[in-house]
Amino acid sequence: MGILDIVPAGVITGDDVRKVFQYAQDNGFAIPAVNCTSTSTINAVLEAARDIQSPIIIQFSQGGSAFFAGKGLPNKKQEASILGAVAAAKYVREVAPAYGIPVIVHSDHCAKKLLPWFDGMLAADEAYFEQHGHPLFSSHMLDLSEDPKEENIATCVSYLKKLAPIGVWLEMEIGITGGEEDGVNNESVDNASLYTQPEDIYDVYKALSEVSPNFSIAAAFGNVHGVYKPGNVKLHPELLGKHQELIAAKIKSESNKPVFFVFHGGSGSESDEIKEAVGYGVIKMNVDTDTQWAYWVGIKDFYESKRGYLQSQVGNPEGEDKPNKKYYDPRVWIREGEKTMLKRTQEACQHLGNVNTL
Numbered sequence: 001m002g003i004l005d006i007v008p009a010g011v012i013t014g015d016d017v018r019k020v021f022q023y024a025q026d027n028g029f030a031i032p033a034v035n036c037t038s039t040s041t042i043n044a045v046l047e048a049a050r051d052i053q054s055p056i057i058i059q060f061s062q063g064g065s066a067f068f069a070g071k072g073l074p075n076k077k078q079e080a081s082i083l084g085a086v087a088a089a090k091y092v093r094e095v096a097p098a099y100g101i102p103v104i105v106h107s108d109h110c111a112k113k114l115l116p117w118f119d120g121m122l123a124a125d126e127a128y129f130e131q132h133g134h135p136l137f138s139s140h141m142l143d144l145s146e147d148p149k150e151e152n153i154a155t156c157v158s159y160l161k162k163l164a165p166i167g168v169w170l171e172m173e174i175g176i177t178g179g180e181e182d183g184v185n186n187e188s189v190d191n192a193s194l195y196t197q198p199e200d201i202y203d204v205y206k207a208l209s210e211v212s213p214n215f216s217i218a219a220a221f222g223n224v225h226g227v228y229k230p231g232n233v234k235l236h237p238e239l240l241g242k243h244q245e246l247i248a249a250k251i252k253s254e255s256n257k258p259v260f261f262v263f264h265g266g267s268g269s270e271s272d273e274i275k276e277a278v279g280y281g282v283i284k285m286n287v288d289t290d291t292q293w294a295y296w297v298g299i300k301d302f303y304e305s306k307r308g309y310l311q312s313q314v315g316n317p318e319g320e321d322k323p324n325k326k327y328y329d330p331r332v333w334i335r336e337g338e339k340t341m342l343k344r345t346q347e348a349c350q351h352l353g354n355v356n357t358l
């Protein structure tokens with residue numbers, strides 16, 4: 001039995017999202033969530049997943065969403081980020097069925113100061129639900145890990161109460177992931193807070209599971225956003241196993257992995273560390289930095305190999321009057337970026353065991 005036996009192709013929502021995560025956890029794999037900022041990057045990720053017959057998660061950051069709508073738009077009140085995220089989610093909804101794979105559409109890190117962005121997307125979900133009986137997005141992420149634990153949990157509970165009835169999954173973060181993302185800089189936090197404590201995970205689990213089972217937790221186990229020199233922090237995926245044990249015992253769970261964990265800041269991680277984390281119940285891993293680099297490498301290599309054809313509209317090494325349109329047409333060089341991003345996305349799927357899982 002594969003994933004397409006339990007959920008349909010296209011964007012999935014509600015309990016279907018939990019079914020896919022449960023299937024992944026039971027079968028020992030996780031699904032990469034690739035940050036996208038354009039139709040080109042979305043298409044590359046969908047094509048990558050289709051070609052290895054696997055589900056995929058497409059996610060939009062607050063900055064990526066604004067970029068999707070256009071850098072020329074004002075964004076003081078998050079209006080471009082809301083518009084861009086909504087437009088991008090609608091685009092994915094429209095094309096995903098043609099790729100024949102289940103797709104989860106997710107919004108990435110939302111810190112307290114960005115809550116108006118979250119509220120705008122939630123309003124779009126509610127309006128979509130009114131019309132179609134399911135939400136626009138599959139899932140949203142709230143990141144209040146910088147705020148006191150009680151406030152973090154209370155805010156997540158109040159949002160889950162709005163998300164659960166319309167079938168939207170909630171991902172939350174507790175503990176500090178190092179590095180920098182979307183303007184939140186954690187490069188100088190002390191080492192101990194880079195590891196979430198098990199009691200904190202239990203408090204989150206207890207509070208959220210009273211509202212809905214449709215949530216996941218991004219816990220810190222030494223992970224860092226972005227790519228940094230190795231050796232600064234040490235990854236401890238075994239901590240996730242300890243969290244699972246503690247919670248299973250406290251709630252007398254039949255499952256030895258009651259929690260759906262999310263792996264943030266996995267760029268540059270060793271594949272055995274990734275495998276270990278997946279073994280402890282990680283069902284989603286964020287991928288951004290590495291696929292950004294991959295997209296650029298495709299374009300860079302194309303430019304370097306076709307340099308002589310890309311200096312003017314007419315005239316290249318084959319002759320002064322030879323036209324260069326088939327080299328500078330954006331469809332040609334952007335496609336090169338798509339191809340390398342596609343390969344890197346498939347590599348992420350391989351690391352996570354998400355190959356031929358449909």
Ligand SMILES: [Zn+2]
Nearest residue numbers: 173177218264
């Ligand atoms: Zn994070």
